[in-house]
Amino acid sequence: MSKYQHIQQEAYEANMQLPKLGLVLFTFGNVSAADRSLGVFAIKPSGVAYEDLTPGKMVIVDFEGKTVEGDLRPSSDTLTHAVLYKHWEKIGGIVHTHSTYATSWAQSQRDIPIFGTTHADYNTVDIPCAPPMSDEMIQGNYEHETGFQIMNCFAAKGLSYEEVEMVLVGNHAPFTWGKNAAKAVHNSAVLEQVAQMALLTEQINPKAPRLKDALIRKHYERKHGPDSYYGQ
Ligand SMILES: O=C(CO)[C@@H](O)[C@@H](O)COP(=O)(O)O
Numbered sequence: 001m002s003k004y005q006h007i008q009q010e011a012y013e014a015n016m017q018l019p020k021l022g023l024v025l026f027t028f029g030n031v032s033a034a035d036r037s038l039g040v041f042a043i044k045p046s047g048v049a050y051e052d053l054t055p056g057k058m059v060i061v062d063f064e065g066k067t068v069e070g071d072l073r074p075s076s077d078t079l080t081h082a083v084l085y086k087h088w089e090k091i092g093g094i095v096h097t098h099s100t101y102a103t104s105w106a107q108s109q110r111d112i113p114i115f116g117t118t119h120a121d122y123n124t125v126d127i128p129c130a131p132p133m134s135d136e137m138i139q140g141n142y143e144h145e146t147g148f149q150i151m152n153c154f155a156a157k158g159l160s161y162e163e164v165e166m167v168l169v170g171n172h173a174p175f176t177w178g179k180n181a182a183k184a185v186h187n188s189a190v191l192e193q194v195a196q197m198a199l200l201t202e203q204i205n206p207k208a209p210r211l212k213d214a215l216i217r218k219h220y221e222r223k224h225g226p227d228s229y230y231g232q
Pocket residue numbers: 027028029030044045046047048074075076077096097173
C-alpha cells in the first residue's frame with residue numbers, strides 16, 4: 001500500500017472528471033494533486049487513456065520534477081506542474097487541458113475580456129494569456145520553461161495566483177489551479193465556459209462592451225465576500 005495513496009486517489013478522481021466534463025479528447029490534458037507536507041504530487045501518467053487509468057497508476061513526483069514512485073512515465077507537462085508547486089506555495093491541485101475554446105483564445109494570444117457576470121463571479125480581471133515563449137526559452141527545457149512563462153505573466157500583470165486561478169499559455173493551452181485538484185478541475189470547466197461565451201459575444205457584437213467595474217465588484221464580492229475585489 002503506497003504511503004501516497006491519498007493523493008493518488010485525489011488525482012485519479014480529478015483526472016476522471018476531465019472527459020466527463022468534455023474538457024479533453026483521447027489522452028490530452030492532465031491533473032495533479034499535491035501533498036505539501038510530503039513535498040510531492042501525484043500526476044496522470046503520460047499517454048494513458050482515461051478509461052485505462054487507476055489510482056495506482058498515478059505517478060508520484062517531487063517539486064523538482066523527479067519521480068519518487070511509479071513505473072509509468074509521468075505526464076509530459078510534469079515539470080510545469082512542479083515549477084508551479086515549488087514557487088506558488090498555496091496551490092494543492094493543477095489542471096492542464098486542451099479544451100477547445102480556452103485553447104483557441106490561447107492560440108490567438110489574447111486575454112479573455114470580462115463581458116459578463118459569469119466571468120465576474122470568478123475573476124475581476126480579463127483572464128490572462130501568457131505571451132508565447134521567447135526563442136531562448138524554446139531552446140531550453142520546454143515544460144520547465146512553461147511554468148516560468150506562467151509566473152512571469154502574472155508578475156508582469158501584477159496578478160496574484162491566489163486570486164486568479166487560471167491562465168492561457170500563448171500558442172499552447174490553459175492551465176488552472178486551486179487549493180486542491182477538485183477546485184482546479186472546477187476552474188478548468190468555468191474557464192472553458194467563459195471562453196466559449198466570450199467568443200460568441202464577440203461574434204454577435206464585435207463592439208460588445210466590457211462589464212462596468214462597479215458591477216464586476218458587486219458580483220465578485222457577492223460570491224467571495226466584502227473587500228475581496230482586486231480590480232484590473
Ligand atoms: O500539452 C500537451 C501537448 O501539447 C499535453 O497536455 C497532452 O499531449 C497530454 O500529454 P501527457 O499524456 O500528459 O504526457
